[in-house]
Amino acid sequence: xxxxxxxxxxxxxxxxxxxxxxxxxxxxxxxxxxxxxxxxxxxxxxxxxxxxxxxxxxxxxxxxxxxxxxxxxxxxxxxxxxxxxxxxxxxxxxxxxxxxxxxxxxxxxxxxxxxxxxx
Amino acid sequence: xxxxxxxxxxxxxxxxxxxxxxxxxxxxxxxxxxxxxxxxxxxxxxxxxxxxxxxxxxxxxxxxxxxxxxxxxxxxxxxxxxxxxxxxxxxxxxxxxxxxxxxxxxxxxxxxxxxxxxx
Amino acid sequence: xxxxxxxxxxxxxxxxxxxxxxxxxxxxxxxxxxxxxxxxxxxxxxxxxxxxxxxxxxxxxxxxxxxxxxxxxxxxxxxxxxxxxxxxxxxxxxxxxxxxxxxxxxxxxxxxxxxxxxx
Numbered sequence: 001x002x003x004x005x006x007x008x009x010x011x012x013x014x015x016x017x018x019x020x021x022x023x024x025x026x027x028x029x030x031x032x033x034x035x036x037x038x039x040x041x042x043x044x045x046x047x048x049x050x051x052x053x054x055x056x057x058x059x060x061x062x063x064x065x066x067x068x069x070x071x072x073x074x075x076x077x078x079x080x081x082x083x084x085x086x087x088x089x090x091x092x093x094x095x096x097x098x099x100x101x102x103x104x105x106x107x108x109x110x111x112x113x114x115x116x117x118x119x
Numbered sequence: 120x121x122x123x124x125x126x127x128x129x130x131x132x133x134x135x136x137x138x139x140x141x142x143x144x145x146x147x148x149x150x151x152x153x154x155x156x157x158x159x160x161x162x163x164x165x166x167x168x169x170x171x172x173x174x175x176x177x178x179x180x181x182x183x184x185x186x187x188x189x190x191x192x193x194x195x196x197x198x199x200x201x202x203x204x205x206x207x208x209x210x211x212x213x214x215x216x217x218x219x220x221x222x223x224x225x226x227x228x229x230x231x232x233x234x235x236x237x238x
Numbered sequence: 239x240x241x242x243x244x245x246x247x248x249x250x251x252x253x254x255x256x257x258x259x260x261x262x263x264x265x266x267x268x269x270x271x272x273x274x275x276x277x278x279x280x281x282x283x284x285x286x287x288x289x290x291x292x293x294x295x296x297x298x299x300x301x302x303x304x305x306x307x308x309x310x311x312x313x314x315x316x317x318x319x320x321x322x323x324x325x326x327x328x329x330x331x332x333x334x335x336x337x338x339x340x341x342x343x344x345x346x347x348x349x350x351x352x353x354x355x356x357x
């Protein structure tokens with residue numbers, strides 16, 4: 001069930017979308033609380049229309065939201081967040097003169113009303 | 120207030136976006152806990168940049184998130200989730216050789232701080 | 239940490255994306271519970287594929303989601319929601335014959351597992 005939503009500002013030239021998704025997915029797939037790697041579904045959006053604070057020039061960001069079925073411990077979620085953050089630190093480029101913010105949000109989804117199926 | 124966020128991977132060729140939104144909306148509009156059909160707001164995103172698990176070839180998905188004002192019973196939310204899932208099963212195509220995952224997430228929004236208005 | 243996610247339907251011709259982001263950001267940056275203006279990260283998406291209710295012609299919407307670190311009072315969040323709503327009322331155009339819905343959702347993010355860093 002895990003969903004990864006990745007967003008990055010388009011001033012981060014050189015960011016390799018596919019490598020970033022692969023490595024972020026690998027963190028989630030490898031976690032002992034994730035039973036089936038095929039459940040990990042990542043998508044990435046390159047943002048061309050963004051605005052950061054009130055002095056927006058020369059700023060960029062990468063934001064990852066990981067949505068998980070509720071029920072994991074805070075420690076398990078923290079481990080995944082730390083692992084995703086480490087990937088961001090390793091793979092996100094820093095173009096000269098751009099202040100780049102990185103963030104990871106881990107959110108629970110409601111088990112009782114979630115549906116999953118396969119065709 | 121209900122918001123429907125629909126995402127599908129672009130390898131699901133033949134998916135009819137407008138028909139899918141119409142039928143998913145119809146489920147929500149018809150639910151006894153939804154007072155005004157005009158409140159149901161759907162958008163659909165065709166994902167060209169995605170990555171599923173760690174063996175990503177020949178995989179696709181359709182994911183629906185339904186956001187509702189908090190306060191409905193679990194049963195009401197389950198009814199909507201089931202109805203949305205049935206629409207996915209009916210309308211999502213399965214291209215030959217692609218393993219397609221379907222999912223529906225029902226999420227509450229906070230009533231006390233939500234704003235709605237009309238121009 | 240605040241994230242602003244702005245969506246608008248593409249029948250709202252004349253909407254100025256950059257002005258809207260600037261003014262919405264200003265509300266959040268100015269709130270006493272926001273320490274660093276640079277933390278406020280807005281992105282805007284122009285929706286071309288949407289469907290409103292079951293009689294969808296001549297309808298549009300602008301929806302803002304504000305994600306905040308959990309811990310603020312309901313009053314603080316209500317103040318931000320009200321401020322964002324006032325900006326929408328001031329800046330969103332109403333094309334002739336279009337019924338335009340405005341909405342603001344304020345959502346908490348989990349502090350314990352959130353990561354933020356800078357390159």
